[in-house]
Amino acid sequence: MPRFAANLSLLYNDVDFLDRFAAAARDGFRAVEFLFPYAYAPAQLAALLQAHGLQQVLFNAPPGNWEAGERGIACIPGREAEFRNGMAQAVKYALTLGCPRIHVMAGLVPQGADASTVRNTYIANVRYAARLAARLAAPHGIHILLEPINGRDMPGFFLNRQDQAHALLAEIAEPNVKVQMDLYHCQIVEGDLATKIRQYLPTGNIAHFQIAGVPERHEPDVGELNYSYLFQLLDSLGWDGWIGCEYRPARGNAPHGTSDGLGWLKPWLQADVN
Template sequence: MPKFAANLSMMYPELPFLDRFDAAAKDGFRAVEYLFPYAFAPAEIVARLQANGLQQVLFNSPPGGTDAASIARAWDQAGDKGTACQPGREAEFRAGVALALDYAQALGCPRIHAMAGLIPPGLTREAVQATYVDNLRWAAVEAAKQGVDVLIEPINTRDIPRFFLNRQDHAHEILAEVGAPNLKVQMDLYHCQIVEGDVAMKLRQYLPTGRVGHLQIAGVPERHEPDIGELNYGYLFGVIDEVAQQCGWDGWIGGEYRPRLGAQPGGTRSGLGWFAPWR
């Protein structure tokens, strides 16, 4: 049966971040993910996880920066979306991954997403791929020392223009080039539908490889609840369940969507009809 994690960066936006753990647990989630934990001390997050019986299953390495203040500036002001593909920022990337692994160890989180970043102006995807591969190879080695997986995520260029990694086949080519068993793909079906479509067949193609470490979902095109939009998630959940039983895939599915009712009180809870059969 599919296992779902609440994405606390997008869900429950009417609540302060640390209060979202309690809300997710009350709504039946057993795990959480989010973009970044760095604005909070690990102990604060651990306390919320333990109080609510939640697993931490994923978060991102820093988009840029090396401490809480510079990480916030990188995301909120500079528009950074990761540094892994950017020549000249290798030391910043490595410091960010080291910080993420410290948090992963404290939170008991088995995987981190190393954000690829934007292709720098004047450069091509082909020109920066060697930097990306070298950075990922280093990150995978460091993460393996803690038993942590490093994930890479194809993201559509409508939401994030010039993002380095956009397609599932390219992501799996990168895995082969890096050659690290703990480097895996974060397969977001929202992004996959926008860029490629044919989502059910891609699930059937890639889940059995053992190289998909995590799934994420949202409605297309507005990125609201998964039961709003052009994707039939009821059908796709059945595909995931069928393939998982055949190949032993046991990953989590993160609800990385913006509730249709936004920050209205109870807006997230009122939109959890899609989740009811799987609680």
């Protein structure tokens, strides 16, 4: 059955980041994900995971200058050396945290850049990341994930659609490269989520799901999507991987705002225990 991971970059934002591990464990989460770990020593984060009985299931490779608006550099020509250094750092963290997945953000397409050059740069960088992860993390390996992101939230992002991601996957042709299917982004760009899930999940090329309500990106029981139906569909298709809860609590940073909004999750946590 689906298993849910708390995204500590968006949830529990009423407490400091390092305190969010304990908060997630108290609410019944068994796994966490977050955007970036690099502000903290890997051993410090690993100790928190162990102390609270949590599994790290996903984080992002270094995105370039996030504060300046960069959203990954994998598609940007001329940044290859920086990308490779960032991947070495990401794999080091993944090994210490026992994390089997790294999301490589594609990045914003540079204005005026040649489309074929951008695409070829992206493919070459992802191949490099995949081979590095396979070599350094042998024998078990680490999956490198591609995530389509909607252009409303992230204008100019290189990768937007599921069919685009799966076509790139075939061209990259590395066995440890998979797709991260965020149902929030997919609904905004394409819709028809149940059909997309039925189309792509049986291929074995999806390694992680993420969720949020549409359109406000709040809890999944707020908005236009029937997530209960989608969770049951995933269950019926045999999905037993992780679903990242990457949403912004409707109560913002109010005390206990994340916990108070988890009514939608309790039946699934109880079923997991039983």
